[in-house]
Amino acid sequence: MDDNVDMTGVADADRATLQELSQRRLLELARERDVRGRTGMDREALVEALLPADPEDGRADGIPRTGDVQRPAGSRFEAFRELAEARARGEMVFLPRLLQGHDRRLHVRQTVREDHQVRIANHDQEAEEKFAKLDASLFSFFRGTCLLFFRDMAGEDAWMPTVLTLGDVHPENFGVMPSYDNVPIFGSNDFDEAFYAPFTWDLKRGATGFVIAAGEVGDHGPKRAAKIVRAFVRGYLEALRGYAGAGQEDREQIRQDNAPELVASLIDDAQQSRADWLERKYLDEYKRGFRADEEHLPVSHRREEFQEALHRFVDENDVDVPDRTPGMKVKDVCIRLGQGTQSLGLPRYYLLVEGPNADGSDDVIIEFKQARRSALAGLVPPSEFTLDGNAERISHAQGVHLVRGDRFYGAVELDGLSFMVRERAPYREKIDLSDLSKKEWSTYAGICGRSLAHSHAMSDESGLLDYDVEPAILAAAGADDLFVDDIVCFAAEAADRVRRDHEHFRTDYRLGAFRTIDHVFR
Template sequence: MSSDLGRAMPIERPDPLALLEQQEAQRLPWLLPLRHSRMAENPFAFFRGAAVVMASDLARQPHSGLMVQLCGDAHLLNFGFYGSPERQLLFDINDFDETHPGPFEWDLQRLAASMVLAARSLGLSEKQQSRVARRTVCAYGKAMAEFAAMSLMLMWSAQLPMKDLIDQRPSANLRSYLAKVTAAAQSHDSRQAVRKLCEPDASGTLRFRHQPPLIWRLDQLDEIWLGGLDWHTWMQESYQTYLADMSPNMQHLLSEFVCTDTAIKVVGVGSVGTHCPILLFRGKHPDDMLVLQGKGAELSVLAQYVDLPVPEHQGQRVVQGQRLLQRASDIFLGWYTNPKGQHLYVRQFHDWKASVDVGKIDADGLRDYGILCGWTLAHAHARSGDRRAIAAHIDEPEVFARGVLEQALELAELAEQDHALLLRGIASGRISST
């Protein structure tokens, strides 16, 4: 790594469990055993939760110096479906907690490594594992060449229409599965979330169910975790800082709603233990229900390895990165600081969101899904970086893919070794687990 792009990394690989422990220092301690148990399920689950470990591994490798806005955690389950503001179903990257400027290869290597681990979780042969990862990287290279040849405005708005996304998949397995997923996605909205998460209290008012540790109502939380404030004051102060950075039209829209309850909800794998509140809003009409999700925004795991400017507010970093990389973003996307000074960002909790369950697709389906993810990642990088320079660097996608495959296989092996180390850490008592 050249000196103007980041700090030189030591040759010796850091202890992966120590990296996880450092990351968890400011997280909610009663949720960490759950995080560890989810990561312990298999190597792919460990890989999902260990972006901080892979960032350290990637930083020790040479790279092109071609900078883009990275997703920062581009494993295959961080791609999926969501609704656009115009209520069209889109496929794109859908997680940006680690977004940060950096060399384009880092996202691509994490995506390729996730394809290898997903293929192994399906019991695919080494040849099939390699084919899946190569096709993913090849799709990225070919798409980047196409974007490099386009005008800026045509490239910026390029998308795969949903019908084509489904119908043009050669794999009958993936085609059938995507049809089911996209049909189900459009039922994932705030009303469905309320039915799933809420119940009436003694007065008939809807409240979030208190289901610790997965859902913890703020009125049941010790005030020591709320800076000594009652939950109403905590929520109102937080909400006002969120509103302050929203556009006037969104402030007007939100003024029609009243926040009636809030809770902390466990989400994902890598995010477990961060402050992730959910907020219930009611409007005047019985159907006017809105569930927003806040997510704690820490420094990106890439920040210490790339010396490039980002916003000081970590929620703002996430929001700006998401808006740059996605073709269309959630209208409720925003950031705020809670009364304890912690940075968070906000999005709709259910917004037609859906992702692919790797266990429901076969080898051909995984290959074609990788192609779709490769195209999508290339489009995000083309929007944020020098698409022509990246395309020229790749040159021959097939040859480039073979080089990335070697790195992806090495990263997958490290994830399996680290997973085994986690299991030993749990067995010895060093690492807590449920």
């Protein structure tokens, strides 16, 4: 984290918030509160020192706050875990998606607050920008509220085959990215929420995303949206049958030479000169570092700190360093501002790594993005297939879902936080949904369905699954027409629920509901 970040509001945080802060920020708080022996403390000792030793002193389980009593932040994580386990056992339970009226509005409010409690407690400016973004667009609201969506699915489809799901499937989470050999490939490009779960969870999330995007971005009615969803699900089933028969998924990449016309065109549009890309978007006038603008805040004084972290990342992830980044020399570091939807407000850094020419024409940009617990954690049916860590889980998913994907994908710890690492490439690109014709919407949905099938099929090639996943999924899906219709019906109902939730959110947002978090008073 940047040491110059405004500390206003940190006094409203709880233990979880303190544990998210860097040691430098903890030391600053300790200095303000005159904590003795602070300079010799590690992070955990600083956290403990900033919490009261005696809850009777009026500061129970939180950071001291003048003239008030701080309470622990509210969390329903364990309650939903128990709900998911009960439903997975076949018990008849009441799901939050059955809530109506003001009860549902309160559920939306609590879930959004809980999902963003650290960012809200820190009065993070990007958190406020995220809420404004969610307010302005239904599709953005859907993208930015994964936890809300999956709490409505707690324990669902426990009898279905487990795969390594992407977690957050929607039309804009497929795109062009660098391969291991630094050539553009197409596929799933966001693994932040990846988790071992029933395969239907990805299909239901993706289908709902297509309904919402088709309506808001494509201006399609319900019938056309249903047709697009059918193309998505049928593309998935058709591709899965191919993998079940041929078994070639562990060697498949979608490149420009074998891509469908729509994707080949996207890859072609993404091609650009690295030198031009760097100069146009990132470099200062001397081509020695990042320029300061509304998207990039240089923190050059932290270069040595990130140099050490990058070397540690290479060692811990056994990265085969390519000739295009000799020595992995960090020239500069910046904070990337305003990027993403779900992750907006979480720390994200760009590292400028020197290329062979050392003149700014062939430098490489490596991204460090803070990883969080998946929105699916504690909500999926209990499974023997689990992963520890946050960035490690994301790195595992990328390694499973993509054949010879980005060689710089991995995980590293910095400031006591878990960071996902990847390359930013000139040809990292996604489809512009607003440019799709009516026919292309269905074509693109089918392509995404096939890409998702490939990701799932890799769960038993590179993932933890110990059984042949393709025939299991096809057997569980049963008759195609019935399975497709079930997903279409789910997506239509879920999209209607998202629309109502969005209205609840917008009402609460205008009334200032997301400036504070829920606290436990008893």
